[in-house]
Amino acid sequence: YLVSGDYDYYIRIAVRDTRDYERLLREKLYKIPGIRHSKSHFVLRVLKETSEPLE
Template sequence: MNSTPSIDETDRRILRALRRDGRLSNTKLAEQVGLSTTPCWNRVRALEENGVIESYTAVLNQQALGLPDTVIIEVTLDRHDDEIFEKFGQALADLPEVIEAYLLTGEYDYLIKVAVAGTAGYEEFLRRKLYKLPGLRHSRSTFVLRCLKRAHSVEP
């Protein structure tokens, strides 16, 4: 996508409604945003085709899955070449405990968010997985006490 698509207030209402509930039927969505079903469906399709809506997903409850703790990890690599970034990044993406991972500028190379079952689960993740990734030089971890806000996109 080379340019930013034009988004009007009706598109914004559609996006806000889908952000709250991505499972809305087209009929309910059209009703909520004040359109008939065909124009609503056409707008949603255009938002998808233009890459404004990337995907639809289910948000899972970590605690219900037995992984109630979130840990934020800052990682520094031992060197900064394309090969190590590629290997480390791919290995990181393959770990199921990793919820989010970002390549950064600044003091650390990566910021990683993981879901674990307590300190024992975190120690196992560190020893058996993270510390075995290629190129890791240093990590610093912080346990999350409470999530104050969780959003998967900005409010349009």
């Protein structure tokens, strides 16, 4: 996703564990020219999934 605000892009990924996540960063993401840093957030638990519009 291209987003507004403090970040240029939002990338949503799914990995098996933190080891795979670290490998993805080192072997893929950080090898892309122009990538200087990243910030990560992890989902601990899904509370509710919905595709209904907010009113």
